[in-house]
Amino acid sequence: MSLDQDLFIIIMNFLLETLQVLFMSLVYSLEALIRLFIPTRKKNVSGEIVLLTGAGSGIGRLMALEFARLGARLVLWDINEDGNKETALMIKETHGARAYTYTCDCSDREEVYRIANQVKREVGDITILINNAGIVTGKKFLESPDSLVEKSMEVNSLAHFWTYKAFLPAMIAANHGHLVSIASSAGLIGVNGLADYCASKFAAVGFAESMALELLAMGCDGVKTTIVCPFFINTGMFDGANTKWPRIMPILEPEYACRKIVDAVRKDQVYLYIPRSIYIAIAMKNLLPTKMGVLLGEYLGAFNFMAKFKGHGNKSK
Numbered sequence: 289m290s291l292d293q294d295l296f297i298i299i300m301n302f303l304l305e306t307l308q309v310l311f312m313s314l315v316y317s318l319e320a321l322i323r324l325f326i327p328t329r330k331k332n333v334s335g336e337i338v339l340l341t342g343a344g345s346g347i348g349r350l351m352a353l354e355f356a357r358l359g360a361r362l363v364l365w366d367i368n369e370d371g372n373k374e375t376a377l378m379i380k381e382t383h384g385a386r387a388y389t390y391t392c393d394c395s396d397r398e399e400v401y402r403i404a405n406q407v408k409r410e411v412g413d414i415t416i417l418i419n420n421a422g423i424v425t426g427k428k429f430l431e432s433p434d435s436l437v438e439k440s441m442e443v444n445s446l447a448h449f450w451t452y453k454a455f456l457p458a459m460i461a462a463n464h465g466h467l468v469s470i471a472s473s474a475g476l477i478g479v480n481g482l483a484d485y486c487a488s489k490f491a492a493v494g495f496a497e498s499m500a501l502e503l504l505a506m507g508c509d510g511v512k513t514t515i516v517c518p519f520f521i522n523t524g525m526f527d528g529a530n531t532k533w534p535r536i537m538p539i540l541e542p543e544y545a546c547r548k549i550v551d552a553v554r555k556d557q558v559y560l561y562i563p564r565s566i567y568i569a570i571a572m573k574n575l576l577p578t579k580m581g582v583l584l585g586e587y588l589g590a591f592n593f594m595a596k597f598k599g600h601g602n603k604s605k
């Protein structure tokens with residue numbers, strides 16, 4: 289083949305691929321537009337085996353109750369045995385269903401693998417994995433004890449590696465499952481006073497996003513991913529944290545956050561940012577000149593979110 293022919297084939301391939309991408313972009317944009325007006329069908333989660341880490345309080349507990357209401361079988365993990373058992377009792381009393389409780393420090397890799405094997409023997413393969421357990425140091429970085437900084441990374445992000453390693457192979461084998469990462473808006477944008485927390489949540493978002501692509505690349509389209517990035521939720525974890533403009537950036541009610549998350553999972557929605565203003569904040573961060581972004585951040589109160597933070601203490605070891 290001559291050099292001219294080679295060049296012709298390269299140019300034709302380039303044009304064909306580009307046309308295909310343009311056409312599919314149009315199709316996907318139209319699909320997204322239609323979805324704005326026609327609600328997406330929610331999948332049935334009845335009979336699914338849902339594992340929630342951090343199920344002993346906050347939105348973990350609420351999500352457990354909601355999935356139980358929808359007929360899913362619940363596996364509850366928490367480092368706090370009492371809180372976890374309380375959630376199981378609430379599920380029994382409200383929905384008459386049995387939830388399986390396991391006391392597990394999900395930052396401890398060996399413990400995760402050991403208890404995961406126990407779950408597989410006693411309950412079966414997990415089909416919906418919700419990495420929800422989280423902690424926050426809530427101090428300026430230079431005042432944060434090294435042990436807490438490390439623990440934040442271990443609970444908020446590294447733990448996700450170990451639960452994926454434990455439960456993802458069975459999902460891939462069945463080409464069926466759902467991976468849910470309860471990250472944070474602090475995993476999309478840096479926050480003054482939350483350096484280690486932001487780093488751990490950025491890691492959680494990056495990990496879940498990359499794994500979703502890895503699954504798609506291997507043709508495993510039956511295992512879905514949902515990445516959740518909420519602003520502050522009124523669970524106690526961020527007690528004292530404040531918002532300057534509650535109408536634009538409201539502190540979310542836990543029941544609302546839980547409802548949005550469960551809906552997003554049932555619609556196979558990949559990204560959920562709540563409230564909606566987070567979508568605008570992230571777009572602005574990426575589009576605006578840096579100094580303007582900082583100015584707007586200051587205007588929205590981002591420098592003082594954590595000024596009066598109290599939290600409810602770390603229950604983790």
Ligand SMILES: NC(=O)c1ccc[n+]([C@@H]2O[C@H](COP(=O)([O-])OP(=O)(O)OC[C@H]3O[C@@H](n4cnc5c(N)ncnc54)[C@H](O)[C@@H]3O)[C@@H](O)[C@H]2O)c1
Pocket residue numbers: 341342343344345346347348365366367368371392393394395419420421422423443470471472473517518519520521522523524525526603604605
């Ligand atoms: N509350 C908020 O403002 C907010 C905002 C954005 C994201 N989030 C995220 O949502 C998730 C749930 O938060 P929440 O507000 O319900 O907090 P929460 O403190 O009420 O619940 C966290 C749960 O995780 C458990 N946990 C902590 N360390 C653990 C460990 N090592 N192993 C197992 N379990 C452990 C705790 O015992 C607790 O039951 C967290 O990942 C948090 O980072 C919370």
